[in-house]
Amino acid sequence: MARRYFGTDGVRGVVGKELTVDLVERLGRAATAWSGRGRIFVGRDTRASGPALEDALARGIASAxxxxxxAGVLPTPAVALLTLDLGCVITASHNPPEYNGVKFFDRDGQKLSDTQEEEIEALLDEPPTGGGQIDEVGVATDSYLEHVVERFATDLTGLKIGVDCANGAYSGLAPQAFTQLGAAVTAIGNEPDGMNINVGCGATDLRALQRTVTELGLDLGVAFDGDGDRMLAVDGNGDVVDGDQIVGVLALDRGVELVAVTVMANMGLRRLMAENGIRVVTTDVGDRYVLEALRREGGILGGEQSGHLIWLDGHVTGDGLVAALLLCAALHGRTLAELTSVLTRFPQTKENVAVANRQLTPAIEEEVARVNAELGDRGRVLVRPSGTEPVIRVLAEAETAQEAKNLCGRIAALVRRELG
Structure with missing residues (x-):
């Protein structure tokens, strides 16, 4: 069955266009019928459209x-931790304010599989049966914060840290966690008004955090996205620390035997892991696939370059605040720049090529295979169709930025000739 509404991370779209109140109510009804009509935990981020969509979802649940x-405003990882028979969070994650969406978690806090989402879609036209109820709870934020601080606590006394909450679900909450643990906190992106989530702040735009860290002489900064499942950092020099670097740092600090990353992970991370005898499991793009690989292989650490960071010892999914606390705990008196210096990243060049057809031709596949065989461990080319747009994504890595740029340009030109 073709998926009409679900994408790589739930249902998402511009509110009033792809995502309507009616669709969200139907999703609530369908998900309830699918899950056995039990108790369904609901959270949301800080978007202006959130309250109306939360009401629609709750109506749909009760109608089935x-x-x-x-629970109101709550980070996505908190919904995963506190889920009941099902968990739902109304969010469009890192997308701009005009977007919103719905993500689902099962009773174990796991994102639903493609098959499960297809089963929910098949029930979208189910008629209401009635007989349900809607309850509001006000202690969910406290329960989540208590769990995270108790489970991942480390003494942060003397640490000067900038915390960018993206005007999202971690507003107020993340600065409180760091303050409780003794850090001197400078919070930005901490005043949500419904229309400023992810706007000029957060993990999708680190410039404000970079300025804050360098101008105030802070030790480091951490930034979340709107719903709190991504985290990126900035060191004391203002340099960005991405998800690959954070995975590398945590792998060495925690002494894990394997990490799960996506095909986008930098070759520098793979080289560092190989040098330290740590096995790397590679997945398709998407934190859900990283999670699946960790559970299949018995691992506890994984992530994406974009900042989805997953630590499963004491948690069920990726959590931006937990990742930030683990990163701070790994400092052991060193600066973040010193900590990340163990990983030398390969220069990467990326290009999205607009195409009429997303099916890769034999000529493209053969050239990519030839180039990769020639490069060996000195670089690589990755070509993959977008799952959501009519584009082919080209990534080239090499030991020099110029070589990466040349490789990417050459392969992108081939894609354009073959598919444009």
């Missing part, structure tokens, strides 16, 4: 005989 337990 379920019990909607509505």
């Amino acid at each position: 005989g379920g019990n909607a337990v509505v």
Whole structure:
């Protein structure tokens, strides 16, 4: 069955266009019927459209005989931790304010599989049965914060840290966690008004955090996205520390035997892991696939360059605040720049090529295979169709920036000739 609404991370779109109140209510009804009409935990981020969509989702749940337990603004990882028979979070993650969406978690806090999402889609036209109820809870934020601080606590006394909450679900919450642990906190992106989530702040735009860290002489900064499942950092020099670097640092600090990363992971991370005898499991792009690989292989650490960072010892999914606390705990008196110096990143060049057809031709596949065989461990080319747009994504890595640029340009030109 073709998926009409679900994408790589739930249902998402511009509110009033791809995502309507009616669709969200139907999703609530379908998910409730699919899950057995039990208790369904609901959270949301800080978007202006959130309250109306939260009401619609709760109505849909109750109309199918379920019990909607509505918690208000809450980070996505908190919903995963506190899920009941099902967990739902109304968010468009890192997307701009005009977007919103719905993500689902099962009773174990796991994102639903493609098959499960297809089963929910098949129930979208189910008629209401009634008999449900809606309850509001006000202690979910406290429960989540208590779990995270107790489970991942480290003494941060003397640490000067900038915390960018993206005007999202971690606003107020993340600065409080760091303050409780003794850090001197400078919070930015901490005043959500419904229309400023991810706007000029957060993990999708680190410039404000870079200025804050360098101008105030802070030790480091951490930035979350709107719903809190991504985290990136900035060192004391203002340099960005991406998800690959954070995975590398945590792998060495925690002494893990394997890490799970996506095909986009930098070759520098793979080289560092090989040098330290740490096995690398590679997945398709998407934190859900990293999670699946960790559970399949018995691992506890994984992530994406974009900042999805997953630590499963004491958690069930990726959590930006947990990742930030683990990163701070790994400092052991060193600066973040010193800590990340163990990983030498390969220069990367990326290009999105607009195409009429996303099916790679034999000529493209053969050239990519030939180039990669020639490069060996000195670089690589990755070509993959976008899952959501009519584009082919080209990534080239090499030991020099110029070589990466040349490789990417050459392969992108071939894609354009073959598919444009």
